[in-house]
């Protein structure tokens with residue numbers, strides 16, 4: 001099973017991502033898109049990626065502002081799977097933004 005990252009490993013991983021913050025329990029990032037449809041397009045793409053990975057973020061939608069939160073429930077915290085999901089979310093946001 002995936003292991004929860006220790007604080008130092010997490011710090012290094014967060015430095016390689018775009019706007020993510022958090023602690024070993026969960027990481028999150030907010031992204032503001034140009035329009036509501038742009039935001040929903042990002043949500044749809046993230047949903048497809050999450051299904052492929054069988055790893056799903058919590059997503060909060062407020063007009064054109066999205067907040068993503070990633071943790072591995074079965075492990076009780078942030079694992080490599082969350083870092084990979086965050087990286088893919090960054091890529092999708094960058095492509096849509």
Ligand SMILES: C[C@H](O)[C@H](O)[C@H]1CNC2=NC(N)=NC(=O)C2=N1
Pocket residue numbers: 054055056057070071072073074075
């Ligand atoms: C059976 C299936 O693999 C699990 O329920 C998956 C689904 N998606 C998940 N997503 C997240 N973020 N954490 C999990 O522990 C998790 N578990």
